[in-house]
Amino acid sequence: MLKVRVLDHRDIKRNADRTIKQPTAKRNSLNNGIFRRKSPSKNVKVETLIQPEAEVQGDTNEKADLKVAATFERVFQGHFVDIPSPLSKLVRVFTSSTFTDTTVERNALMEDVYPALKEFCRETHGLDFQVVDMRWGVRDEATDDHMTTKLCINEIGNCQRLSLGPNFVVVDMRWGVRDEATDDHMTTKLCINEIGNCQRLSLGPNFVVFLCQKYGYRPIPSEILCTELDMLKRALRDEHEDTSLLDTWYIEDANAVPALFILQPISSILVNFNNKRIPKLQKQDAAAWWEAEASMQNSLRKAAKICYDRGYLTHEQMHNYFMSVTEREVIHGILKAKNPNEHCLCYVRHINNIVCAEAQQLLSSLRDERVPAKLDAANIRRSTIEWAGRDGVDTVFHADYIKRFCNDFYESITQMVNKAMKKHDKFRDHLFSEVLQHLCNALSVSNMFFGRDDELKAAESYIRSNSNVPVVYYGENGCGKTSTLAKIAREIRNWYDRGEQPIIVLRFLGTSPASSSIAPLLTSVCDQELRGTSPTELSKLFLHFKKMTTLATDQKPLVFFVNFFI
Incomplete structure (x- = not known):
C-alpha cells in the first residue's frame, strides 16, 4: 500500500500551472500493499478527461452529462459506492414456457432467429449472444434429485447478470422431458438461479416469456421449513388424513439453519427409477413416484388451504404449494426484476x-x-x-403467424441490445473500464470478508500515522491477502479525518491487459490521476509516474494498492 498526498483534479484544472514545492521524502519503490508519501510537486499541467458539454440541449441533457461526469470522477477517485458495473460483453437470454405449449415457436427461433441474433450481436457490437432454453433435454436424473426447478431459476439469474439489453423471454426448459419430471422444485431452484445469472451477466435483454394456454406443472417443494411442515401435518391429522407418504419422502435436515425437511431423491427410495437397463422395473418405479407425488401434492395443498383459513399461513405461503414453475420464473424474471422494461419481453x-x-x-x-x-x-x-393440426399450432397452416412472430422477436431483441449499447456508450472509455474493473474486483473479493481485525487495525494505524515507509502484506497462497487488501481499500476512507478526501488507486496485477506488464500499468495509473497522455518511452514513463506521486496535499491523500500473485 502506497500513501501519497495529491491535489484534487478540479483544483489542478483551475490552477494548472501552480508551482508546488519539491518533494522532501526519499524515493519509494512500488510494492505490494500500501504506499504513502507526503510530498508536493513541480509544475504539472493536467487535463480533465470528462467534462460536461459546453453547449447543452435542454436541462435533461445537461443533468445527464453532469451525472456521467460525476460517475467518471467517482471511479477515478476510487470510490466504491454509486459506481456502475463493468460493461458486459454478453447478451444472455433466458426463455421460459411450458413443455408443449410453444414447441413450434421455439423450433422456429432455434432454427432461424437465434443464428441471426448471434451474427447481429457479433458483427454490430462485438458481443456474444447466448440463449438459455431449459426445456431442451432436461433428463430424468434432474427429476430424481428434484433439481429441475433450481436449474431453471439459476439460468435466469445468469441471463440477468450477463446480458446487455433483453434478458427475459419466457420459453420453457421442458423439451424432451415430461412436465411432471421437469417441474419438481429443485429443478425450479436451478432455473431461478439461472435467471439471476442472466440478470447479472447479460447486457440488455435477459428474459422472455411465452404465456399461452397452459399454466404449467405445479411441483411439490423440495424443501419445507420444519415448523411449517409440522403444522401442515397437524392440520392433516386433524382432518384424519394419512401423512405417511410425507413422513417417508421428507427427511429432516437438522444441520440447516433454520431446520428444513428435504424431499429425498427418488432413486433413494424407488431404486429402479433411473435403471434404464431394466425398462420394466424403471417403468414400475416411475409410475409409483408419479402416484406418490400426486398424493403428496394434494395433501400439501389441502393442508396449506386449511392453515391459511385458520390464519397460520399468509396467502403467499399458501400459494407456494399451488404455484407452477413458469409462474415462479416470471416472478424472478419480471415481477421482481430491476428495470424489467429494459430487459424483458412477454x-x-x-x-x-x-x-x-x-x-x-x-x-x-x-x-x-x-x-x-x-x-x-x-x-x-x-x-x-385458430386451432390447427394435432397440437393447435401447425407449421404450414400458421406459417404467416410464425413468420411474424420470428420477425418481431428478432426486431425486439436487437432494439433492446441497441438501446443498451447506446446507454452504455458514454461509459465506453478504455481507462474508465480499466479502473472500474479493479474497483469491482475489490468489491467482489471483499464481499465475503470476515475477521482479520488485527490486520485492519494495523492498516488504520498506518494511515493515521505520518510514516512514508511502504507497507508490504505478504503470506502463503490462499491465506487471504487479496481479500484483506480489498477490504482495506473499501474501509480506508473511514480512517481519514473529515476534511481529507483520499484518492484510491487500486490494481490487481495480471487481471487485465493493462495490469499485466510495467509499461501499461504505469500508463493507466498515471492517466487515472493526471488525465493526460503518458509518454511511451519507459524511462520517461518512470519520471512521469514519479511526477504524479509528488502532487500532494494533506487534504488530498493519494493511496496506492497493488496486489500480485507469486
Whole structure:
C-alpha cells in the first residue's frame, strides 16, 4: 500500500500551472500493499478527461452529462459506492414456457432467429449472444434429485447478470422431458438461479416469456421449513388424513439453519427409477413416484388451504404449494426484476375455440393482470390464432403467424441490445473500464470478508500515522491477502479525518491487459490521476509516474494498492 498526498483534479484544472514545492521524502519503490508519501510537486499541467458539454440541449441533457461526469470522477477517485458495473460483453437470454405449449415457436427461433441474433450481436457490437432454453433435454436424473426447478431459476439469474439489453423471454426448459419430471422444485431452484445469472451477466435483454394456454406443472417443494411442515401435518391429522407418504419422502435436515425437511431423491427410495437397463422395473418405479407425488401434492395443498383459513399461513405461503414453475420464473424474471422494461419481453398467444381448465384462474391472473402491471404494453406481444393440426399450432397452416412472430422477436431483441449499447456508450472509455474493473474486483473479493481485525487495525494505524515507509502484506497462497487488501481499500476512507478526501488507486496485477506488464500499468495509473497522455518511452514513463506521486496535499491523500500473485 502506497500513501501519497495529491491535489484534487478540479483544483489542478483551475490552477494548472501552480508551482508546488519539491518533494522532501526519499524515493519509494512500488510494492505490494500500501504506499504513502507526503510530498508536493513541480509544475504539472493536467487535463480533465470528462467534462460536461459546453453547449447543452435542454436541462435533461445537461443533468445527464453532469451525472456521467460525476460517475467518471467517482471511479477515478476510487470510490466504491454509486459506481456502475463493468460493461458486459454478453447478451444472455433466458426463455421460459411450458413443455408443449410453444414447441413450434421455439423450433422456429432455434432454427432461424437465434443464428441471426448471434451474427447481429457479433458483427454490430462485438458481443456474444447466448440463449438459455431449459426445456431442451432436461433428463430424468434432474427429476430424481428434484433439481429441475433450481436449474431453471439459476439460468435466469445468469441471463440477468450477463446480458446487455433483453434478458427475459419466457420459453420453457421442458423439451424432451415430461412436465411432471421437469417441474419438481429443485429443478425450479436451478432455473431461478439461472435467471439471476442472466440478470447479472447479460447486457440488455435477459428474459422472455411465452404465456399461452397452459399454466404449467405445479411441483411439490423440495424443501419445507420444519415448523411449517409440522403444522401442515397437524392440520392433516386433524382432518384424519394419512401423512405417511410425507413422513417417508421428507427427511429432516437438522444441520440447516433454520431446520428444513428435504424431499429425498427418488432413486433413494424407488431404486429402479433411473435403471434404464431394466425398462420394466424403471417403468414400475416411475409410475409409483408419479402416484406418490400426486398424493403428496394434494395433501400439501389441502393442508396449506386449511392453515391459511385458520390464519397460520399468509396467502403467499399458501400459494407456494399451488404455484407452477413458469409462474415462479416470471416472478424472478419480471415481477421482481430491476428495470424489467429494459430487459424483458412477454409473448401472449391465444388459440380460439379452446378452453384449458388447468389452473385457468392462476394463469389468467399472471398473464392478464400481474405481468401487464409490471411490463409496459410495448414489451407485451399478443396474438390470436385458430386451432390447427394435432397440437393447435401447425407449421404450414400458421406459417404467416410464425413468420411474424420470428420477425418481431428478432426486431425486439436487437432494439433492446441497441438501446443498451447506446446507454452504455458514454461509459465506453478504455481507462474508465480499466479502473472500474479493479474497483469491482475489490468489491467482489471483499464481499465475503470476515475477521482479520488485527490486520485492519494495523492498516488504520498506518494511515493515521505520518510514516512514508511502504507497507508490504505478504503470506502463503490462499491465506487471504487479496481479500484483506480489498477490504482495506473499501474501509480506508473511514480512517481519514473529515476534511481529507483520499484518492484510491487500486490494481490487481495480471487481471487485465493493462495490469499485466510495467509499461501499461504505469500508463493507466498515471492517466487515472493526471488525465493526460503518458509518454511511451519507459524511462520517461518512470519520471512521469514519479511526477504524479509528488502532487500532494494533506487534504488530498493519494493511496496506492497493488496486489500480485507469486
